[in-house]
Amino acid sequence: MPWTTRLFGKHYTFFSIKEILAKASEEKSGDVFAKIAAESNEERIAAKRVLAELTLKELRENPVIPYEEDEVTRVIDDGLCKGVYNSISHMTVAEFREWLLSHGTAGEDIRRISVGLTAEMVSAVAKLMSNMDLVYAASKIRVVTKNRTEIGLPGTLSYRIQPNHPADSVEGILASVMEGLSYGSGDAVIGINPNEDTVENTIKLLNATYDFIMEWAIPTQNCVLSHVTTQMKAVEKGAKACMFFQSIAGSESCNKVFGVSASILDEALDLIKREGYAAGPNLMYFETGQGSELSLESHHGADMQTLEARTYGFGRRYMPFMVNNVSGFIGPETLYDGKQIIRASLEDHFMGKLIGLPMGMAPCYTNHVKVDQNDQENAIMLLAMAGANYYMGVPGSDDCMLSYQDTSYHDDATLRELLGLRPAPEFEKWLEDMGIMKDGKLTEIAGDPSLFSKITPPGRR
């Protein structure tokens, strides 16, 4: 049935919920590229106005890709907690927005209804929210997870050291790791994107990082971000891994291009539970970001933001330790400039947290987009206020292997200072023992990786 409204006296008619969702999106080059975006600013607001009146029930019953056709839709709907859903399904999207922002609604209240939400509901409510709404609502929601150590606790902000090297040199990688640790980075994970996606290389990098963590008795975890099937083979051959990584998407066809499915990930989770080096219970690490489905021609005419929400719904099945959003990694055909990257990052952080995921953020940029370091720094300051669980730590912001820019060790330390946030508790204790941090502040010697040359590794004592 078509939905219609008037705005400034002009009639607007929409023929599907998928169309309403797409047209209610804030402007993004990817949705324009897919020819599904609103054709005028007024049409965008008309679509939001209609969206505000839809009920959560209507959104569940009209997923942007039908249940019969798509595994992601099935994973989300089959995993829904029906009792909780029944208690909220009557709400309109407008009511839902106001409930989330209300003083009467605490973070715990939001966590309780998370399990009754589908991706389309989450995407819809974000479309009615301003940037500050997104920051404010997300700041209420804490999602704490545990692998070897625990991250996401209130008052903390954690980091992944991303010590990539163009030739996967172990020594070169460890040099970047030491620099990162000396700034207090690395409590979320020490995670390497390998240049060469092979089993041998994955084993080499997993063991080198795990052994380094043990030698220095660092309360953190390791990961090598090759394809999940490569990591599985590495672990089957005895590699020491704390978690499995995989990029995931919001449609079955896009996951297929990524070489994954629910059954492959089920198998992965089962394997890391049995063979991994961390107690958990959170043993998976996912990477996501608006635009993958579009750039891999598997978007089914749905908007980028809704597909991203579906990605989170899919990821929820695996109770991940961390989910990392990399909006900005693809390029200007999906997110045109700093404004769009910041908006997408705020939406994604909010949507992920609302669905119950431990969101970390990597608002990043490539060199063929009109974005620079200033836009990136704006984004991470806003996201830190919103309560992101963690960020990346890339030496000097320049990833010398992947050729893009992300959050630096310096940014990590600065954000903690700005907002009075601390590292994960066990990791902070380790930093104090190493002389890098005292009472939550960096010491004189912080930022000098040669401190590692003068200390006997505590793991060896």
Add this chain to the structure above:
Amino acid sequence: MALFKDEQIESIVRKVIEELKGKEEKADIEMRSVENQVEKSTYNEETVEFSDISEYSLYEKVFIKEPIDEEYLIRLKSLTPARIALGRTGPRYLTIPWLRFRADHASAMDAVFSDVSDDFLDRMGLFTVKTVVRDKDEYLTRPDLGRILSEEAKEEIRKRCPLKPQVQVIVVDGLSSKAIEANVPDFLPALLEGLKAYDMEVGVPFFIKFGRVPVMDAVNEVIQADVVVELIGERPGLGTATSMSAYLCWRPKKGTVESDRSVVSNIHDKGMPPVEAGAHVASLVKKIYDNKGSGINVNL
């Protein structure tokens, strides 16, 4: 380098380098006399000169003041091009490494957002055609349009190029105009010399503005060459803004998929040097021609 064991390739490389050297010396002398004139006429007063911050090596420079163990830091630096041993003031960057980072990003952006100059194309003897893309902005946001040739382009190609050559070479701006200007002058003579040595018949090379890799399919719908070689600017990184790729394909056409193409990437002075790369690509063209296949369809 094992790649260049082939004696024939080596002799091509030597020959082209000698020829290019002769040209460069001549150009250098001309350039110097122009520079001198400019300096004299513009600056009457003494100038204060500062060093070029783009010149220090990322593998060497340590910025930490009074480090615990400088030797150790120098060793760490030598192990990775990552920006480590940067030092700090409070939690923020020191000024020079911060400006170096901005400089490298500025160079990368300029490589994307500038055009290959007409002057350069004249010197290379390349005529220009365009895809249906209108401007740089549309080029970046509509990757689908960068693969479609305009009607005028097809007309121009039909007019100026012999049809059905064994090899057709095209030069495409892609995501780095600087990469084209930096590498084509050395690469193209080496490639053409190499193809001549293999006795292969080569069509008239030309330049395509606002092109993406699959534009070769559209070109070959018109030209119908056996092998198409496409030189295209890669997306710049902070390490280098001038990296070029050569895509090779056996009879590309509408519907050709990426795995049907072969590629030699990382062509720049600090990666695979352009003269060697040109000679190497010539040998790959020969293999593709002999095997009637490229990409996953041939073992190169």
